[in-house]
Amino acid sequence: MTALDLASLMAPPSTPLLLASAEGAPEVPLSVTLIFSALLLAMILSLALEEKIHAKKSLIAGVFAVVCLLLGTAFDLMPFGPVEVGGHEIEMPVYIPAVDWGVIAIILGSSLFIDVTSKSGLFTWIAIKLTKASRGEPRRLLWFYGLMTVVFSAVLNNVTAMLIVGSLTGVSLKKLGREQYLLGFLVIEGLLTNIGGLLTLISSVPNIIVGTAAGISFVEFFIKASPYVAVATVITVLMGIKLFKIDKLPDDAARAEAARQVESFDENDGIESRHFFVFGAAMTVLFVIFIATTSILPWISELGMGYVALAFAAIMLIRYKSSVDQFYKGLDWDLLGFFAALFVVINVMEHAAVLELIGEGLAYLIGLGETLGTGLVLVSAAAFSSVTDNIPLAAMLSKILANMDTASTDPKWWSVVFGANLGGNLTPIGSASTLVAVTIIHRYKLEMGFARFVVTALPYAIVQIILATAYVLLVLA
Amino acid sequence: MTKLDHFESAFRSASKDTFSWVPPTIAKILVATDLDAEASASYEAALRGFLSATLAGTEPSWRSVGAGDYDSVAALHELVEQWQPDLVCTYRNLHSSAWSFAYSLGEYIHVLTQATDAPVLVTPHPRQTEAAAHALRNTDVVMAMTDHLTGSERLVNYAAAMTETKGKLWLAHVEDELGYERLMEVIGKIPQIDTDSARELIRAKLLQQPTDYVESCRTVISAHRPGLTVRPLVVMGHHLATYRQLISDHEVDLLVMNTKDADQLAMHGMAYPIAVEIREIPLLLL
Numbered sequence: 001m002t003a004l005d006l007a008s009l010m011a012p013p014s015t016p017l018l019l020a021s022a023e024g025a026p027e028v029p030l031s032v033t034l035i036f037s038a039l040l041l042a043m044i045l046s047l048a049l050e051e052k053i054h055a056k057k058s059l060i061a062g063v064f065a066v067v068c069l070l071l072g073t074a075f076d077l078m079p080f081g082p083v084e085v086g087g088h089e090i091e092m093p094v095y096i097p098a099v100d101w102g103v104i105a106i107i108l109g110s111s112l113f114i115d116v117t118s119k120s121g122l123f124t125w126i127a128i129k130l131t132k133a134s135r136g137e138p139r140r141l142l143w144f145y146g147l148m149t150v151v152f153s154a155v156l157n158n159v160t161a162m163l164i165v166g167s168l169t170g171v172s173l174k175k176l177g178r179e180q181y182l183l184g185f186l187v188i189e190g191l192l193t194n195i196g197g198l199l200t201l202i203s204s205v206p207n208i209i210v211g212t213a214a215g216i217s218f219v220e221f222f223i224k225a226s227p228y229v230a231v232a233t234v235i236t237v238l239m240g241i242k243l244f245k246i247d248k249l250p251d252d253a254a255r256a257e258a259a260r261q262v263e264s265f266d267e268n269d270g271i272e273s274r275h276f277f278v279f280g281a282a283m284t285v286l287f288v289i290f291i292a293t294t295s296i297l298p299w300i301s302e303l304g305m306g307y308v309a310l311a312f313a314a315i316m317l318i319r320y321k322s323s324v325d326q327f328y329k330g331l332d333w334d335l336l337g338f339f340a341a342l343f344v345v346i347n348v349m350e351h352a353a354v355l356e357l358i359g360e361g362l363a364y365l366i367g368l369g370e371t372l373g374t375g376l377v378l379v380s381a382a383a384f385s386s387v388t389d390n391i392p393l394a395a396m397l398s399k400i401l402a403n404m405d406t407a408s409t410d411p412k413w414w415s416v417v418f419g420a421n422l423g424g425n426l427t428p429i430g431s432a433s434t435l436v437a438v439t440i441i442h443r444y445k446l447e448m449g450f451a452r453f454v455v456t457a458l459p460y461a462i463v464q465i466i467l468a469t470a471y472v473l474l475v476l477a
Numbered sequence: 478m479t480k481l482d483h484f485e486s487a488f489r490s491a492s493k494d495t496f497s498w499v500p501p502t503i504a505k506i507l508v509a510t511d512l513d514a515e516a517s518a519s520y521e522a523a524l525r526g527f528l529s530a531t532l533a534g535t536e537p538s539w540r541s542v543g544a545g546d547y548d549s550v551a552a553l554h555e556l557v558e559q560w561q562p563d564l565v566c567t568y569r570n571l572h573s574s575a576w577s578f579a580y581s582l583g584e585y586i587h588v589l590t591q592a593t594d595a596p597v598l599v600t601p602h603p604r605q606t607e608a609a610a611h612a613l614r615n616t617d618v619v620m621a622m623t624d625h626l627t628g629s630e631r632l633v634n635y636a637a638a639m640t641e642t643k644g645k646l647w648l649a650h651v652e653d654e655l656g657y658e659r660l661m662e663v664i665g666k667i668p669q670i671d672t673d674s675a676r677e678l679i680r681a682k683l684l685q686q687p688t689d690y691v692e693s694c695r696t697v698i699s700a701h702r703p704g705l706t707v708r709p710l711v712v713m714g715h716h717l718a719t720y721r722q723l724i725s726d727h728e729v730d731l732l733v734m735n736t737k738d739a740d741q742l743a744m745h746g747m748a749y750p751i752a753v754e755i756r757e758i759p760l761l762l763l
Contacts, residue, residue: 121487124484124488127488128488160480163480163481164484166481167484167487167488168484168488171488171489171492172488172492175492260495263495264492264494265491265493266491266493266689267491269487269490269491269493270490270491330480436481439481443481
């Protein structure tokens with residue numbers, strides 16, 4: 001299939017704003033496409049080396065967005081002019097409609113909602129209750145922390161889940177005098193964040209991007225992803241118990257002492273107001289219900305998940321009405337800035353026909369056969385997202401698949417979702433949550449460099465990726 | 478990683494120190510004086526009366542050593558090491574005329590508290606006239622004192638054991654106001670830290686930790702000694718002046734304190750000035 005053939009298959013972009021920007025795009029010389037391909041590669045490499053070059057990802061993507069916009073304008077690629085919104089033509093800078101504000105709204109709203117809700121002490125309460133329920137028995141503790149990591153990753157986000165469970169792991173294992181298990185617990189939890197991140201549409205950014213582009217509903221996403229998540233979680237924890245030699249406590253005396261130690265945790269310590277705690281719990285349940293049913297709720301379905309997330313954040317912020325600025329300061333502006341800049345870069349790449357070029361490669365993979373192609377998409381997505389941020393990958397591949405008019409039931413969407421998420425388990429830089437796990441490991445002065453992480457995590461990642469490939473090909477295809 | 482700090486702090490705060498009930502056994506009591514036999518017997522009788530309620534139901538073995546039984550610190554130390562008493566009772570400035578000056582404890586007390594495991598009950602000197610009116614009468618009001626109440630299991634167990642069945646046990650913690658102000662002065666010069674909220678939060682947390690521990694002690698002690706009233710006294714202040722005031726306000730009969738410090742051979746930094754200057758009531762030095 002040639003580029004022209006492929007271009008003829010390209011469907012219009014999914015949003016009216018992007019439709020307006022993509023229409024009437026001039027034919028792009030290959031040399032220009034290659035220049036922009038080099039820029040894209042340079043950005044991806046820079047993001048992969050984020051830690052080495054000591055630069056935040058928002059700045060890296062921002063610098064590339066600035067350069068791409070300038071070059072895109074110089075090469076006459078950018079579709080300047082008014083954009084059409086609801087039948088009205090509106091003048092706005094060319095880079096504004098390039099951003100997927102729906103995704104930004106979901107991330108902004110849910111981050112604020114989670115931040116305010118965590119002030120109620122709800123998440124620490126749940127974490128400590130589970131710790132007590134384990135009675136300090138290491139194996140049971142790993143099971144409970146593993147399940148908690150998966151659920152928190154699914155309901156909150158991977159990074160917050162790792163922060164909560166990882167910090168509790170450090171404190172509780174130290175209290176129990178089981179510091180020798182710290183490395184194993186943190187590695188397993190780090191790996192499970194990316195498994196839990198597969199559970200729902202809002203569990204990770206790649207899910208949001210791919211799910212939104214594919215038109216997969218929250219409920220459909222959950223139904224299709226949950227069997228894999230359940231099996232992968234059990235296998236990962238069992239492997240962790242075996243490979244990290246997490247032993248049972250030897251006798252009743254040790255069990256009694258461990259139970260006494262965990263009983264001394266006070267789950268109510270972080271609860272400033274019982275009323276706000278109950279309110280936070282109720283709102284969290286409602287948040288999940290509303291997000292899950294957004295597509296079928298009257299009016300809400302038109303406003304979208306971003307609206308739901310922002311609305312819940314606004315309701316929670318009423319409690320802190322005089323000091324909401326502290327929550328605004330606490331937002332991950334680096335992440336939000338990164339998304340905005342990334343969307344701009346990808347939009348320019350689309351106009352420069354770079355996505356078309358990558359699409360050719362993808363089309364080649366797909367052309368190898370439905371089974372082999374879908375499997376290769378998953379494995380290559382995992383390999384790619386293991387060395388750089390999985391968000392550009394998800395954004396780029398979902399754009400290409402959308403342009404190829406791929407049906408929402410097509411398993412290739414799931415290949416991207418599974419590959420982008422699970423690739424994060426191959427290296428410590430593959431996902432933000434594994435990076436948090438390694439940071440906590442380093443805080444406890446444990447040895448865990450890049451190579452050691454890869455060697456440690458590889459067996460788990462390989463099993464998870466093989467399992468995912470089999471699941472996508474045998475169950476979802 | 479601000480949020481990591483946030484959650485770690487939350488979980489560290491939720492991790493409370495707990496108190497275990499391990500009451501000490503007092504089966505052998507050694508009374509050391511620098512008096513003749515008759516005066517020693519009189520002193521021992523006063524002690525028996527003072528501790529009668531504490532030791533009710535037990536029949537400890539008493540042994541008195543007077544001026545003629547030892548002639549040096551080493552000799553008394555050897556005596557203690559050989560007999561292995563569960564409690565040594567004595568008074569400050571043994572074999573010294575410095576008892577009338579409030580500047581020291583005397584070399585015997587120093588060595589006994591640091592070189593032996595036995596707790597030392599230091600009473601006002603027999604010839605001291607300014608002892609509190611309620612001193613050496615009973616142990617119905619006891620105060621346990623330390624600069625770090627958390628983890629002071631032995632201290633609290635001894636304090637509870639020394640308190641009469643229906644007595645009142647004050648678990649006291651005085652957080653050093655001077656140290657706190659010094660810290661606040663430094664924080665006030667760091668632009669990255671909000672001074673007002675730091676002042677409020679640090680003060681609250683400094684007092685919360687010992688308060689939580691006292692509550693843990695109260696719960697456990699109440700289960701084993703239901704008649705005993707356990708009360709917290711957690712305040713900011715100047716150690717010596719505040720303790721003096723608290724002892725006076727609550728008419729404390731016995732002050733219990735730790736004197737050993739794992740990092741030094743000398744007596745615990747805060748215990749020393751209080752042990753030297755609080756001369757009106759008996760002290761139990763652990």
